[in-house]
Amino acid sequence: MKKLFLILAAVGVMSFSAVNVYAQEATTTTEATEQTTDETVAADDTVAVTETEEVEMMNPETDVEGIPMHQAIKQKFLEGGAGWMTPVLLCLIFGLAIAIERILYLNLASINTKKFMAQIEAALQKGGVKAAMEIARNQRGPVASIYYQGLSRYGEGLDVVEKSVASYGSVQMGLMEKGLSWISLFIALSPMLGFMGTVVGMIVAFDAIQAAGDVSATLVAGGIKVALLTTMAGLISAVILQLFYNYIVAKIDTLVINMEDSSIILVDMLTEYSKKN
Numbered sequence: 001m002k003k004l005f006l007i008l009a010a011v012g013v014m015s016f017s018a019v020n021v022y023a024q025e026a027t028t029t030t031e032a033t034e035q036t037t038d039e040t041v042a043a044d045d046t047v048a049v050t051e052t053e054e055v056e057m058m059n060p061e062t063d064v065e066g067i068p069m070h071q072a073i074k075q076k077f078l079e080g081g082a083g084w085m086t087p088v089l090l091c092l093i094f095g096l097a098i099a100i101e102r103i104l105y106l107n108l109a110s111i112n113t114k115k116f117m118a119q120i121e122a123a124l125q126k127g128g129v130k131a132a133m134e135i136a137r138n139q140r141g142p143v144a145s146i147y148y149q150g151l152s153r154y155g156e157g158l159d160v161v162e163k164s165v166a167s168y169g170s171v172q173m174g175l176m177e178k179g180l181s182w183i184s185l186f187i188a189l190s191p192m193l194g195f196m197g198t199v200v201g202m203i204v205a206f207d208a209i210q211a212a213g214d215v216s217a218t219l220v221a222g223g224i225k226v227a228l229l230t231t232m233a234g235l236i237s238a239v240i241l242q243l244f245y246n247y248i249v250a251k252i253d254t255l256v257i258n259m260e261d262s263s264i265i266l267v268d269m270l271t272e273y274s275k276k277n
Contacts, residue, residue, distance in 0.1 A: 084197035084230045088190055092237040095186035098179045099244035106176065106251045109141045113258050117265055120147060124273050129154050142172035142255060143262045150266050161270060165263045172259065176252045180245070187241045194234020201227030 116139060123131040129151050136148035149168040153160045205224055 084193065084200065085233055087193045088197075088230070088233045088237050091186040091190045091193065092240065095183050095190075095237075095241040096244065098182050098186075099241065099248060102179050102183075102248050103244075103251070106248065106255065109176070109255060110251075111139065111141045111143060113143055113262055116143065116147075117262060117269075120266070121269055124269060128277075129273075142169075142176065142259055145172060146259060146263055147266055150263070150270070154270060158267065158270060158274065162267055165266065169259050169263060173252075173256060176255060180248065183241060183245050183248070187238050187245060190237035190241065191231075191234040194231045194237075197230025197234075198227040201230065 116135075119135050120132045123135050133148060133151045136144045136151060146165055146168050150161045150165040153164040201224060205227075
């Protein structure tokens with residue numbers, strides 16, 4: 001339930017940001033229209049100055065250099081075709097939502113293992129297995145869960161403890177890797193959808209050539225633009241998700257190494273404890 005809530009929250013934040021961008025664009029357009037209407041009612045000399053300023057503002061170089069980033073992205077999104085750019089955007093949004101949820105989960109699962117193992121060892125020496133179990137119960141993370149399972153099987157023998165620790169370690173690893181398959185799916189789908197848009201754009205370009213009976217740059221420019229923009233969007237989406245995926249995998253590898261080292265130390269501690277008692 002917590003995972004679903006985090007994913008929905010991340011998707012909601014991203015969707016709200018997109019809606020906010022569109023709302024700001026609409027407000028800016030409305031204000032610009034009203035301002036232009038008021039200026040056209042002014043005197044002839046003022047109108048002449050205003051028209052000169054508007055011509056300068058419509059300079060392509062000024063527009064390209066001074067256009068805000070979100071407006072440029074929106075413009076390229078629409079030029080690429082909403083029918084092909086929207087699936088790529090959805091792959092990016094859902095992939096990022098799952099990645100953010102995994103990062104939060106893994107960061108919460110990370111603890112200071114050296115300090116935790118020192119507490120367990122001190123509890124074993126002073127209060128026995130039950131005191132150590134209480135410390136493991138109150139600590140979050142996979143290492144603490146493994147320690148609790150191992151300590152709870154101490155009465156059945158050290159062999160059972162080792163098997164329990166190994167088995168529960170596999171369970172914890174599966175929990176940490178949960179959701180990675182979906183991120184991999186979105187990484188693979190994003191460029192595929194982009195390439196599909198590329199193919200469709202080229203087909204549109206060749207259809208235009210066939211209908212006109214002549215090869216012209218203006219005829220094929222639209223189809224080629226769609227092809228290039230959808231490909232670029234798919235590749236950008238895949239690159240972003242791949243970076244998050246690699247970070248998550250590296251984080252999981254670190255936790256797994258800590259789990260394995262901590263499990264060996266737990267068995268050693270219980271072995272020494274059984275010799276003393």
